[in-house]
Amino acid sequence: MQTRTLGKNGPKVSALGLGCMGMSDFYGPRDDAESIATIHHALDRGITLLDTADMYGPFTNEQLVGKAIKDRRDQVFLATKFGVVRDAADPTKRAISGRPEYVRSACDASLKRLGVDHIDLYYQHRVDLDTPIEDTVGAMADLVKAGKVRYLGLSEASAQTIERADKVHKITALQSELSLWTRDPEENDTLDMCRKLDIAFVAYSPLGRGFLTGAITKPEDFDADDFRRNNPRFQGENFARNLQLVHQVQALAKEKGCTPAQLALAWLLAQGEDIVPIPGTRRRSRLDENLGAVAVTLDQNELASIDRIFPPEAVAGARYAAAGMTHINK
Template sequence: MTEQPTPNDQSTTTIPRTRLGELDVPRMGLGCMGMTTAYGRGNPDGGTATIRHALDRGANLLDTADIYASGSNEELVGRAIAGRRDDAVIATKCGITTLPVIGLPIGVNGHPSYLRRGAEASLKRLGTDVIDLYYLHRIDPNVPIEESVGAMAELVKRGLVREIGLSEVGPADLRTAHATHPIAAIEMEWSIVSRELEDEVVPVARELGIGIVGYSPISRGMLSGDAAGMNPGLLDFRRLLPRWQRTNREHNARLVDAVRAIAARHRATPAQVALAWVLVKGEDVIPIPGTSKPHRLDENLGAFDIELTPEDTAILDGLTAAGERYGRTGGA
């Protein structure tokens, strides 16, 4: 395995801007989940520093959810932006239910009363009087999407939410939801190895003028090239996911080697190449890589300086991971 290059100081990188509904947002945001949960022991101090650094850099779309660490992730975001609320664009989510205390996802709930209570609780944890972008975290098959979105529309009318989004949505539900109330954004997993949304969901979103926020654009760290990306620790939930099972890991390690080879040609890191691939999918696409380290945030923003060649893109487009995105754990 060749040693990956150390990224140069990316402090001069200019971050392009785009819009999600009426929100002015950067073309790359910050996923906050891993600061408190999921990938082993959290790093709240590092997360706080990273959020504040993101605000300084203009990567100010901060993505969280009410289920992350049973709400403490929202609390972390709220503390980190204290005194700087106007500098941040806060996105949070509601609609997945969890086991008390341990916080494992167990189902979905799209009932209007649940979403209203969820928004009010999130506002309190975030220490703000308005959520900029409020997502339905998952579609509840037992509740008509019109009812869930209608309840979220009421939150907009009350001034508690600015824009509405949907996470992991299909094309039919997206059309129905948008007819109920304008949808500003969909949040979908999108990376070199997670491309299920491209054939049907992306065309509908673009037809309707809906922005696309891509979570896990480095495939939960797999495409970073770091050892931990392929060999998660004992408390890391990736150990439960099919792509990190022993039967799939050898194949996926070879896939990462292909990304690493392209990165070496660009004097970049594999993570930067993975993000550059997502960024070229369109000006309406906003990847939200997660990190709790300010220098990793700078590294990620360096993806804007990479120009992939047609040959690079062809190689990356041809990569296919072994294993499904999720197993019995569902998704976050």
């Protein structure tokens, strides 16, 4: 497994991480046994970066990851997040909190669920518009001093927020969506700001929530409780237009002798050594397919061909429904 460094002098992690969200939430029925087997297989294959959050489940994904790594903690660079407040009794209810007292209590709760004595990378999941970022990051910095957290991160923050936060305490990583069908960080200056401040970029949903794999051909492919059924990019004309883009990626992948997923991940890995994709999967077979991307090398002509198919404006539909966009790039 190749490695990448989170920042100039930061920790080394595997070039591909593993996003664990879908093992517990949002993508249909759970299979905890296969999910744990997938995490173990990832560690066996050299993946070190595991990504979770307290809101996934809610809460159950951290418990799952904690169970999976119980006897293998030394192999894991463990990342989790706080800030999206969900009610276990009614998971549809959500709020955003970056209040210092909440930061402290959320961290303690995550440590307990994960069964660990420290978190390697602790992200603010979404920016709290009612709490100054300086206050939130100040509380996060106190967790570092207390030995509960090693490195700090933000998720879906704007360039201006990143810059303010980094003045309070070094930000090691920004986690935001980046893929062939989400090029926003290239357009809104967040990627440039990360590079200016030597902050790694951890790319979630690098396969477009599975769409770029070519496995999704119609909206009916989703389970009844799959959140993609209500995502704007998977609706009506948007779905049809986006599917045409995927067909072109499939053609390029066939020419290259790899799968569409591997092509999409290879494109992302080629965008810079400071970018670490964290594709999510619940199955060992998909994990092995994703890892094959590390061996795919794209030359400048191939990268240019992909960019012509997928310019930033090509994708139809917003990333989330309106409510979900409220705290994006803030």
